[in-house]
Amino acid sequence: xxxxxxxxxxxxxxxxxxxxxxxxxxxxxxxxxxxxxxxxxxxxxxxxxxxxxxxxxxxxxxxxxxxxxxxxxxxxxxxxxxxxxxxxxxxxxxxxxxxxxxxxxxxxxxxxxxxxxxxxxxxxxxxxxxxxxxxxxxxxxxxxxxxxxxxxxxxxxxxxxxxxxxxxxxxxxxxxxxxxxxxxxxxxxxxxxxxxxxxxxxxxxxxxxxxxxxxxxxxxxxxxxxxxxxxxxxxxxxxxxxxxxxxxxxxxxxxxxxxxxxxxxxxxxxxxxxxxxxxxxxxxxxxxxxxxxxxxxxxxxxxxxxxxxxxxxxxxxxxxxxxxxxxxxxxxxxxxxxxxxx
Ligand SMILES: NC(=O)c1ccc[n+]([C@@H]2O[C@H](COP(=O)([O-])OP(=O)(O)OC[C@H]3O[C@@H](n4cnc5c(N)ncnc54)[C@H](OP(=O)(O)O)[C@@H]3O)[C@@H](O)[C@H]2O)c1
Numbered sequence: 351x352x353x354x355x356x357x358x359x360x361x362x363x364x365x366x367x368x369x370x371x372x373x374x375x376x377x378x379x380x381x382x383x384x385x386x387x388x389x390x391x392x393x394x395x396x397x398x399x400x401x402x403x404x405x406x407x408x409x410x411x412x413x414x415x416x417x418x419x420x421x422x423x424x425x426x427x428x429x430x431x432x433x434x435x436x437x438x439x440x441x442x443x444x445x446x447x448x449x450x451x452x453x454x455x456x457x458x459x460x461x462x463x464x465x466x467x468x469x470x471x472x473x474x475x476x477x478x479x480x481x482x483x484x485x486x487x488x489x490x491x492x493x494x495x496x497x498x499x500x501x502x503x504x505x506x507x508x509x510x511x512x513x514x515x516x517x518x519x520x521x522x523x524x525x526x527x528x529x530x531x532x533x534x535x536x537x538x539x540x541x542x543x544x545x546x547x548x549x550x551x552x553x554x555x556x557x558x559x560x561x562x563x564x565x566x567x568x569x570x571x572x573x574x575x576x577x578x579x580x581x582x583x584x585x586x587x588x589x590x591x592x593x594x595x596x597x598x599x600x601x602x603x604x605x606x607x608x609x610x611x612x613x614x615x616x617x618x619x620x621x622x623x624x625x626x627x628x629x630x631x632x633x634x635x636x637x638x639x640x641x642x643x644x645x646x647x648x649x650x651x652x653x654x655x656x657x658x659x660x661x662x663x664x665x666x667x668x669x670x671x672x673x674x675x676x677x678x679x680x681x682x683x684x685x686x687x688x689x690x691x692x
Contacts (some may be wrong), residue, residue, distance in 0.1 A: 563582065
């Protein structure tokens with residue numbers, strides 16, 4: 351059984367189980383998580399869903415020994431949902447790229463593991479890729495604990511960005527609703543403000559001594575981009591977005607470099623978005639594959655990175671549309687909607 355998108359609605363359908371090719375595996379899915387991309391960008395007739403966690407049940411014919419997985423391994427990862435007829439996470443079985451898969455440490459459940467991949471990989475690309483923010487990456491640390499603004503700390507992207515920035519030695523200022531301020535501090539933020547506060551820019555400038563030169567906008571709607579660009583200190587700096595840039599935003603500060611990042615580039619092939627074709631950059635794939643292979647499972651096992659809070663949604667694949675509606679209505683708050691599969 352799988353979830354296919356038809357006229358913006360997810361339908362449960364029976365389809366043949368995909369056959370893994372070279373450097374691919376077949377995973378029996380145990381848990382899936384919803385991301386905004388699942389309902390924002392899905393084409394009719396395709397299988398939906400990016401984040402999955404489950405058990406390897408089949409290995410494709412030829413495998414790169416660097417990513418050797420075995421039948422029975424507990425794994426999680428991402429696929430480019432909503433574009434392929436035979437590949438998407440919201441299914442009983444998913445065909446996955448072995449290199450974009452990570453082994454789940456014993457201490458982490460399938461439900462916790464499935465909250466991690468899209469959020470953390472977006473951050474790794476946005477924060478550490480040399481063509482993006484190019485920040486110092488743990489175990490190296492930046493000297494003198496400079497401030498960084500992670501706007502939208504209670505989003506999934508923000509949840510991991512705060513933790514990763516703190517590990518890299520930054521002092522983090524972030525934004526969230528008051529009910530999430532305690533969590534933001536526990537994740538490592540030094541200061542947190544309500545994004546609905548009309549004085550938010552002044553408060554960020556006051557607490558940081560007007561020293562903001564690096565901003566990751568983990569929300570990236572027009573209103574957040576506006577706050578972010580105004581928060582920069584004298585001399586400007588670099589603003590990284592996870593959505594498209596608002597058309598006028600660059601004009602507001604000539605001394606700020608504005609960039610957008612897109613996780614889809616990890617799949618190593620060109621992709622379409624909003625009618626435009628984007629080329630895949632092999633370096634993007636190399637960076638994320640290396641992180642999954644050498645770092646992520648270890649950091650989760652050691653507790654250096656915490657998965658998100660799991661909001662278990664009952665009813666399995668049949669209830670995905672309810673989960674989409676909950677998210678579209680803006681009711682997801684510092685948590686991941688997770689569905690368990692039998
Ligand atoms: N570029 C990429 O590759 C990529 C990858 C992943 C996601 N994204 C994009 O990144 C964005 C975030 O995705 P996500 O999955 O991380 O989000 P999410 O977890 O679904 O976001 C929910 C959170 O948004 C917060 N929020 C709502 N309005 C806000 C505002 N005006 N300012 C700040 N925070 C606000 C809420 O905070 P409170 O509950 O505290 O109010 C809530 O915790 C989406 O637009 C998504 O499409 C892009």
